[in-house]
Amino acid sequence: MLRVNSKEVNPGDTFLALRGTIKDGHEYIDEAIDRGAACIIADHGEYSVKTIIVSDTRAYLASYLKELYLEKLDKVKLIGIAGTNGKTITGDLIYQLLNNLNSKTAYIGTNGFYINDEIKKISSSTPDIYEMYELINKAIDSDCENIIIEVSSRAIKQGHIEGLRFDVAVFTNFIIGNLTEEEKTAYINTKIELFKMIKKTGTAIINKKDSYYQYFALPQNNNVFYGSKDSDYKIDNISLTYDFTEFDINEKHIKIPLIGSQNIYNYLAAYVTARILHFPDDAIKNATDVLKQIDGRYQGIKSKDSLIIIDYAYDKDMIDNVINITKDFSKGKIITLIGCGGDKRQDQRSKIGKLVTKKSDYVIFTTDNPRHEDPEKIINEMTKDVQSDNYEVVINRREAIKKGIDMLEDKDILLVLGKGHEAFQVIGSDKIPYKDYNEVIKNIKR
Numbered sequence: 001m002l003r004v005n006s007k008e009v010n011p012g013d014t015f016l017a018l019r020g021t022i023k024d025g026h027e028y029i030d031e032a033i034d035r036g037a038a039c040i041i042a043d044h045g046e047y048s049v050k051t052i053i054v055s056d057t058r059a060y061l062a063s064y065l066k067e068l069y070l071e072k073l074d075k076v077k078l079i080g081i082a083g084t085n086g087k088t089i090t091g092d093l094i095y096q097l098l099n100n101l102n103s104k105t106a107y108i109g110t111n112g113f114y115i116n117d118e119i120k121k122i123s124s125s126t127p128d129i130y131e132m133y134e135l136i137n138k139a140i141d142s143d144c145e146n147i148i149i150e151v152s153s154r155a156i157k158q159g160h161i162e163g164l165r166f167d168v169a170v171f172t173n174f175i176i177g178n179l180t181e182e183e184k185t186a187y188i189n190t191k192i193e194l195f196k197m198i199k200k201t202g203t204a205i206i207n208k209k210d211s212y213y214q215y216f217a218l219p220q221n222n223n224v225f226y227g228s229k230d231s232d233y234k235i236d237n238i239s240l241t242y243d244f245t246e247f248d249i250n251e252k253h254i255k256i257p258l259i260g261s262q263n264i265y266n267y268l269a270a271y272v273t274a275r276i277l278h279f280p281d282d283a284i285k286n287a288t289d290v291l292k293q294i295d296g297r298y299q300g301i302k303s304k305d306s307l308i309i310i311d312y313a314y315d316k317d318m319i320d321n322v323i324n325i326t327k328d329f330s331k332g333k334i335i336t337l338i339g340c341g342g343d344k345r346q347d348q349r350s351k352i353g354k355l356v357t358k359k360s361d362y363v364i365f366t367t368d369n370p371r372h373e374d375p376e377k378i379i380n381e382m383t384k385d386v387q388s389d390n391y392e393v394v395i396n397r398r399e400a401i402k403k404g405i406d407m408l409e410d411k412d413i414l415l416v417l418g419k420g421h422e423a424f425q426v427i428g429s430d431k432i433p434y435k436d437y438n439e440v441i442k443n444i445k446r
Contacts (some may be wrong), residue, residue, distance in 0.1 A: 002064065003032070004130045011036030017043070018057050020128070020158075025057070058129065058159050065133040066163035072140045078164060079148045079273060081109075082194045082216075083172030083207075085318065086266050087150045088125075090172055092294045093270035094148050100287035101279050106139035108132070109150030111295065111421055115139055126155030129162055136164075146277070153190045166198050168276060170205045170269050174212040177317050188215050195221060203276050205269060224276065226268050233272050235264060240329035242300065242307045242411075252281055257291055259300040259309070260325045267291075296420030298322070299437065303444040306332065306408040310436050312420025314341065314368070316351050319417060323359045332411030333361035337404045339397070339418055340382055342373035342426075353382035360415075362407070363391035366400035368418045369426035397425065401439045416440065 003009045004018050006028035015032035017025035017040065029040055029047060039050040043057050054060045066073075079094060081087045088110045095107040095114055107114035110125040113135055123131060126149065139147050151161060174191070176184050195204050195218050202222065206213050209227030217223045225231040237253075238261070239246040246255045247264055249271060256267050267288075274284050293299045299310045313322045319338070326334055336356045340349045356363045365382055367375045375395050383391070394400035404414045416436050424431040 002061075003037075004061070004128075006032040006035065009035040009037050012038050014039040014041060016041045016057055016061055018061065018128075018130075019043075058162070061129055062159060062162035065129065069133055069137060069140075072137065073164075076136075076140050076144060077146045077167040077277065078136075079146060079168040079170070080151045080161070080164075080166045080194050080197070081148065081170045081172065081269075082151045082156075082191045083170075084175040085321065086172040086262065086269075087152075088312075089263065089266040089294050089297045090170060090269045091148050091150050092297070093267055093291065094170075094273050096291050097270050097274050097284065097287050098146055098277070100290055101274065101283055103146060103277070103279075104142075104144045105146040105148065106135075106142070106144045107148040107150075108135055109148070115142060115144070124152075124155075125150050126152045126160050128158070129160050132160055132164075151194050153187060156190050156193045161194070161197070164197060165202075166194070167202045168205060168273055169194050169198050169202070170273065171195070171207055171210070171213065171216040172266070172269060173207055173210045174215075175317055188212065192216060192218070205272050205276065207265060207269070209265065224272060226272050227265055233268060233275075235268065238264065242302060242305075242329075242331075242413075252285075254285065254288060256288060258293060258298075259307075259329075260298050261328050262321070262325050263298060296422070296437070298325075299420075301437075301440055301444065303405060303408060305410040306412045306414070308405065308408075308414045308416060308440050308444070310416045310420060310440065312418070312422075314418045315345065316348050316355060319352060320355055320359070322415060322417065323356070326413055326415060327359075330411075330413050332409065332413065334359075334413050334415065335362045335364065335404055335407055336360040336415045336417065337364045337366060337400055338382075338415075339366045339368035339375075340378050341369045341418070342371035342375075342378060346381065349378065349381040350385045353384070353386050357386045357388050357391055361390065364400050364404050365391060365393045366397045367395055367425070368397075369422075371426050372428060397434070397436075398439050401436065402443050405440070405443045 001013050003013050004016050009032045015037040040047045041052045081091050091109045098105040112119040113122045198221050204221040204223045206216050206225050207227045208225040208231045226233040236248045296312050301308045311322050313319045365379045394403050419436050423435045425434040
């Protein structure tokens with residue numbers, strides 16, 4: 001059997017030395033041989049067992065896996081999702097919608113591998129190519145008709161989806177941030193690669209409301225547009241509430257059990273996917289009625305007449321977006337609970353502090369995942385350039401959530417940002433069991 005992990009090698013196996021961003025498989029060849037590898041595939045070197053030298057071990061693996069699973073891949077529809085934001089929510093909604101339509105579907109993304117109503121942990125949002133093909137194989141063997149893959153730029157650059165051909169590719173949006181022109185061009189070109197991997201019979205579903213949509217509308221593809229007034233699928237008559245969202249799609253009335261304007265377009269991408277896969281409107285509408293909120297992604301929890309929203313937003317652009325979409329339908333004060341992770345993004349801390357105090361009525365600064373940094377130091381860096389006094393510091397995140405909920409008055413909204421779906425808090429090198437949702441539920445039931 002072909003192995004890429006030296007620790008999984010059994011006597012008689014072939015070991016393929018893959019180069020990764022952190023580890024180089026060539027460093028583990030001796031271990032693989034010690035464990036009984038009968039053959040080594042590498043891009044250089046001479047070894048004590050049969051050796052095959054190839055120019056690119058990653059390209060070799062992609063070709064090998066494609067050939068191995070070619071017959072199986074023809075039995076399933078692959079749906080890829082690319083964009084700066086919204087990939088996870090859109091993927092989750094497509095997963096729910098198709099399964100609600102009795103079309104068995106698996107999903108590979110940020111929150112894990114979704115299959116048979118279970119979520120299994122995976123190495124990253126778009127796993128390395130070997131794990132990716134293993135998950136696809138597992139989904140096909142479980143009789144899945146569709147597999148959704150959340151496709152990150154890093155995964156495209158590192159060849160994680162090499163050899164795959166997609167029946168549907170979805171473009172959600174493109175956010176530049178502080179990229180230089182050269183970085184922006186490279187970023188766009190990377191994401192476009194997914195849309196070059198669409199089958200001739202496949203479809204690109206593109207958010208025309210995004211100003212960069214034309215880059216993803218490649219002439220060789222069947223392009224279907226959503227979002228803008230001149231799209232194939234357009235939105236009218238939007239009504240935003242603290243409980244649900246209503247709107248019309250091409251004059252057909254839809255009500256979704258999700259909140260916030262961004263979820264309209266996340267849902268619309270899922271709706272269009274279902275239509276492209278030939279499901280009728282009435283069936284999609286029935287499947288929509290039983291959708292569930294996505295864990296930690298603009299997840300709303302009512303507390304009397306106020307609202308608590310848990311979201312994964314952790315960088316400046318994401319936080320700014322969450323506050324802006326909350327302002328669209330807020331009928332009271334917006335209280336933001338926020339921290340910054342330790343050991344990374346130090347340059348964003350003061351900018352985040354200024355942003356949230358400017359755009360929120362009140363802010364509670366607290367811990368996120370402090371890792372190896374002093375939580376008080378992190379918060380001091382967040383508040384050092386803040387000019388207003390509309391904030392306080394509650395270092396313990398549990399206490400901060402309790403404080404935020406106690407402050408709520410009728411129609412107020414508490415934003416609990418930064419950790420989203422995470423089920424732990426990283427303190428030092430330890431992962432301590434902890435989840436924002438559990439703390440919110442515990443405090444609103446007091």
